[in-house]
Amino acid sequence: MLNFRVLLSQIGLAVVLLGLWEYLTAIGYLSASLYGVPSGIATRAWEMMLSGELWQHTWVTTVEAVIGFAIGSAMGSFVGLALWLHEPTARCLRPFIVAINGVPKIAFAPLIIVWFGIGMEAKIAIAAILTFIVSLITTYNGTLETDKDLLKLMRSLGASRVQTWLKVVVPAGTPWMLSALRLNVGFALIGAVVGEYISSQEGLGYVVYYSGVLYDLNGVWVGIFALMVVALLMDYLVTLFERMVRW
Amino acid sequence: MVTTNAPLRTENLSVVFNPDTETEVTAFRDISFELKSEEILAIVGPSGCGKSTLFNVIAGLQPATTGQVEVKNRQVADATGHVGYMLQKDMLLPWRTVIDNVCLGLEVQGLAKSVRRARAQELISAFGLAGFEQAKPGTLSGGMRQRVAFMRTLALDPDVILLDEPFSALDFQTRTLLQLEVMKIISEQKKSAVLVTHDIGEAVTMADRVLVLSRRPGTIKNLVEIDLSREDRDPVKLRKNDKFQYYFQALWEQLEL
Structure with missing residues (x-):
């Protein structure tokens, strides 16, 4: 019942905002050529659906973002957890991780395009790098937050470092790993879209960029809304995964 | 060292933090005691007398600066897993x-x-x-x-169980029940235990002997034998028992609070 009311108010909010936008454009307060207009966006989206290009572009971006997300998050989480096992290594790597984290990862994009070409591989690589770093840092910091008394308990039981890692550090770090996954939905899409901005012939980033160049602002909005739908779907997948592994 | 059947013995244990520096602190020194088979030995002392550090050393979690720990006549050094360790927090x-x-x-x-x-x-x-x-x-x-x-x-x-204020976070009723239960199980299963506590009443209720430590640096001030039978140790009857009052008072005066 409550969920239904929440859903209803969510739809209501979207309708009111879009309606207001449409109305302000109709009375001439907002310019359709500068801001786009909901009815125009709907028409543009419909055309793109009929021609099949919207599906094609959405599919390309989704595949890039999801694969990049999966590779980056899995590797980042694993390395982040594993660094706990060997403190000297973790300490040695720390300044490098901090340095890479500080750089806007997008700055690597031109290099990646040189290495991987202008196909989907390059976008997957950018999404993977972004999500790798976020997962690595969040998960590693999570392992450092493990309750000191729990570690003491494990030692008093005679547990080895690997045993302590498997039985305590990894499960205790799981909530941290999961919170990084949520952030990574956004980062994976940034990676894919920015890669498409730089050079590509397809994908939602290409739709947004190319429509912008042509002053087709309704087309830009179609791309943005499609990205939002992809983001919501990916977030939902993360929720499903969370239910599987959460304790 | 003399060979006895003590499940746990310490000899001249001391721990000094940051030795030979300006921040040198002695946690405790010259701690020698012998835990008898199937007894509960309580350790009481003012805050900061090094009780937790002492437990860490006995459990092998931390090295002693001098002295040694023997569990069942076997010397313990840099080893863990030989004693059961129960903390204040349940750590589940x-x-x-x-x-x-x-x-x-x-x-x-x-x-x-x-x-x-x-x-x-x-x-x-x-x-x-x-x-x-x-x-x-x-x-x-x-x-x-x-x-x-x-x-x-x-x-x-484990032959030896270390109880580090395991009841202090519980409410009075639960604590009383659990004290009884733990005493019963320890005696049924023929275990020996060392109990660190702030609660003098708890020490008198549960322990066969009470070791009183002084202020930091902790040293052994006294060892009090608690002459109460298992039947006497019913928590309700015990409070009215003259011996309980006597021990409580005696221990209270020895603690430098």
């Missing part, structure tokens, strides 16, 4: 069920699953928690959680 793993928490130490020792389960089930039944095997710790009361922690300690069948 929230992602594990009750039975899996009880099994933790057995898993660490690499016992087969069927053996672990059987041992844990036995303990869970003995503590009246049958039916809660699959419950997560988050759904249990403080007293139940501390029982599970005690079972986890007992599961490894």
Whole structure:
């Protein structure tokens, strides 16, 4: 019942905002050529659906973002957890991780395009790098937050470092790993879209960029809304995964 | 060293932090005592007398600066897993069920699953928690959680159990019940235990002997024998017992509070 009311108010909010936008454009307060207009966006989206290009572009971006997300998050989480096992290594790597984290990862994009070409591989690589770093840092910091008394308990039981890692550090770090996954939905899409901005012939980033160049602002909005739908779907997948592994 | 059957003995133990620097601190020194078989020895002392550090050394979690620890006439150095250690916080793993928490130490020792389960089930039944095997710790009361922690300690069948203020976070009724239960189980299973506590009443209720430590640096000030029978130790009757009052008063005066 409550969920239904929440859903209803969510739809209501979207309708009111879009309606207001449409109305302000109709009375001439907002310019359709500068801001786009909901009815125009709907028409543009419909055309793109009929021609099949919207599906094609959405599919390309989704595949890039999801694969990049999966590779980056899995590797980042694993390395982040594993660094706990060997403190000297973790300490040695720390300044490098901090340095890479500080750089806007997008700055690597031109290099990646040189290495991987202008196909989907390059976008997957950018999404993977972004999500790798976020997962690595969040998960590693999570392992450092493990309750000191729990570690003491494990030692008093005679547990080895690997045993302590498997039985305590990894499960205790799981909530941290999961919170990084949520952030990574956004980062994976940034990676894919920015890669498409730089050079590509397809994908939602290409739709947004190319429509912008042509002053087709309704087309830009179609791309943005499609990205939002992809983001919501990916977030939902993360929720499903969370239910599987959460304790 | 003389060979006796003491389950635990310490000789001239001392711990100095940051030796030979300006921040040098002696936690305790010259701690020698012998835990008798099947007794509960309580250690009381003012805050900061190094009780927790002493337990860490006995459990092998931290080296002593001088002296040694012997468990069943075997010298303990840089080794762990020879004593059962129960802390103030129950330290249950929230992602594990009750039975899996009880099994933790057995898993660490690499016992087969069927053996672990059987041992844990036995303990869970003995503590009246049958039916809660699959419950997560988050759904249990403080007293139940501390029982599970005690079972986890007992599961490894240690000869010596270290109890580090295990009841201090519980309410009065739960604490009283648990004190009785733990005393009963320790005597039934013929274990020996060292109990660190702030609560003099608890020390008198549970212990056969009470070791009084001085202010930091902690040294042994006195060793008081508590002459009360198991029957006397019923918590309600005990409060009215003259001997209880006497011991309580005597220990209270020795603590430099």
